[in-house]
Amino acid sequence: MQETHEFHNSTHNHARCVNSAIQAATMLCEQQGLRFTPIRKRVLQLVWASHAPMAAYDLLKALRKEKGNAEAPTIYRALDFLLQHGMVHKIESMNAFVGCDHPGNPHAGQFLICTECNQVLEQESNDLSQLISRHALSYNFTISSQTVEIMGICERCQA
Numbered sequence: 001m002q003e004t005h006e007f008h009n010s011t012h013n014h015a016r017c018v019n020s021a022i023q024a025a026t027m028l029c030e031q032q033g034l035r036f037t038p039i040r041k042r043v044l045q046l047v048w049a050s051h052a053p054m055a056a057y058d059l060l061k062a063l064r065k066e067k068g069n070a071e072a073p074t075i076y077r078a079l080d081f082l083l084q085h086g087m088v089h090k091i092e093s094m095n096a097f098v099g100c101d102h103p104g105n106p107h108a109g110q111f112l113i114c115t116e117c118n119q120v121l122e123q124e125s126n127d128l129s130q131l132i133s134r135h136a137l138s139y140n141f142t143i144s145s146q147t148v149e150i151m152g153i154c155e156r157c158q159a
């Protein structure tokens, strides 16, 4: 089965992406009794500034524009929380973070990363993650986390 998907295009309604991500995070916190403090929420919004991953340092710079006295540990603590609850994913190869629009269920993300525009698309293929798990198992390897980062050039940048 070959489906075609659209990579984020420049004209999509990004405010909708942000709103639904914040809503999903808010609901998750309510369900699980987590505290979605203003700073955690703000950092999540900053991560969602676009579909390009944000480094912790960039988040700190953005936050300092609003709160001049923001300190790095504040960002790291908020990111820890967001990571722990699946609201953001870390793109290891870029040492940066992207928002997840379906937090809560632990999932193995596969990320298509455009090396031209830096946008990242999260896709989820259970087939692929099961295949990886089976391979690992055949080496008696126990997986603790599974992230696939696929570098390339998106449709828009190819044009």
Ligand SMILES: [Zn+2]
Binding pocket: 008, 012, 013, 014, 015, 017, 018, 051
């Ligand atoms: Zn968007």
Ligand SMILES: [Zn+2]
Binding pocket: 089, 100, 101, 102, 107, 109, 122
């Ligand atoms: Zn995700």
Ligand SMILES: [Zn+2]
Binding pocket: 114, 115, 116, 117, 118, 119, 153, 154, 155, 156, 157
């Ligand atoms: Zn691109």
